[in-house]
Amino acid sequence: MANDNHDEIWVGTLLGGQARWVVARTTDLVEEARRRHHTSPVATAALGRLMTASLLLASSLKGNEFITIRLLGDGPLGGVVAVGNAQGEVRGYVHEPFVDMMLNEQGKLNVAQAVGQGEFAVSKSLENGENYTSTVPLVSGEIAEDLVHYLLNSEQIPSAALLGVLVERDYQVAGAGGLLIQLMPGASEECIDQIEEKLKTLTQGISKIAADSHSMQEMTETLLGGLSYQVLEKRPAGFHCSCSKERVGGTLVSLGREGLKEILEDKQAELVCHFCNEHYLFNEKELSELYEQAGQE
Template identity: 35%
Template sequence: MDKIIKTISENGAFRAYVLDCTETVRTAQQKHHTLASSTVALGRALIANQILAANQKGDSQVTLKIIGEGAFGHIISIADNKGNVKGYIQNTGLNLKKTANGQIIVGPLMGNGHFVVITDYGTGKPYTSTTPLISGEIGEDLAYYFTESEQTPSAIGLNVLLNDEDCVQVAGGFMLQALPNAAEADIARFEKRIQEMPSISSLLASENHIEALLAAVYGDDNYKRLAETELRFTCDCSRQRFTNALRTLAAAELRDMLKEDRGAEIVCQFCGQKYNFTEKDLEEIINDKTE
């Protein structure tokens, strides 16, 4: 079971989230048939958006757009604070590794671009905030977003580890934020700990990576566990939703579709689910529009 655990330091000066997103990213890889580099990039984006959404209250929904100018193209994800996330990457077929240690290449394939966060509070007026990509590694870009857009100094670590068959072995990460009442001495101590902590990859490779992440973040500082929420990759697409989309097309467009393709196949970008509409289905939609 994937989960996010929210914690706060005993003195109330820091908060940290730790996440296990293994099944979430594994499902994304299976649905989109991504190769190694594309899997890691998409997985990091999903983890990043689960962190963003966990910061929200009520029925808010967060859309994360990582708009890169490199080979990956764009990565789009939508998440809510109930643990649901979905997403896709434009180029699913990138599979590049550094020869020395087999490390997956991500940043150079993302290139320059923008980190765009759109928060929908359900009021009909979504709030959009954009920061530049500073590395394309996604974790660093999320930390920069928090610091620049939300004025919240943050440390982020997230990654996706693959097995010898390039399937998802483990995925997850952490976020640490200093709260307004944090003393300079405490901030300095936490900064030193983060700088000296093991790599996120080695922590995720631990037998119990959730506890390893918490121990690395807090060290000897006491903390409280505030909440634990399940996480999952899930898509709310449906045949009815795509039927409604077809109804928005002009009758002439539907007739061309009927004549040329004798039906229609619509594939959901977020999960790869295919919906087939027969000639009869299209005829019914056309008849409804012309009545």
């Protein structure tokens, strides 16, 4: 079902400030990732969930800070990576984007089996220049449960999370989104019960809710209605890669003159960005210029 609304992230509190919540609609950005990487349905679902998870986590960051999540599983996908920042920009890729899998027993995309067993690694890059990486074992490979497990074990924050991607028969993304609820210190048992009860009433998956909602307001109301919630912040979300021909050229310069000499023999070079699958072609003249540059550094 087509929507007029665009991808957004809403952040707020609920039940009198006893919990923090984040709702993300990520349909368009996951579709752009699918289009760029030509992913199979199960790869689209895994990448879309992880990109959404990175945006949910990055919603608590500020300025130029960003979060990188790596799913390092032994399944056929061979690993999934997503980077989300405080501005709602995200990019990501799957090591093996064309993997196809049988549906699971519930008739759904078998993300858990495609991911396999392994680690869920989260790296935070903060404005003060500090970098933190925390790794926990994957508990399900479904990603939402792994995110909750990470938050509890690495950050001591009891949380609930929903992540979903609805892929159509033509492989396009019909709906994608995420919900994260984090308990504040001192949250009452009654608060926890109310959140659990609300989540039990959601008969549809979050991807279907994202697909069927005509606005972020409607999606948020479906997910949180009845929990007396407050919206504190709204920000756009979108697929964005920081690569450029200049940056890729810098990578070639870093090979030094020896490395560039070999490439120059071919008279051209094509480099592809992992994150957005953009192809950069360098002709002989451009390679010569980079060769000169490498000599000066």
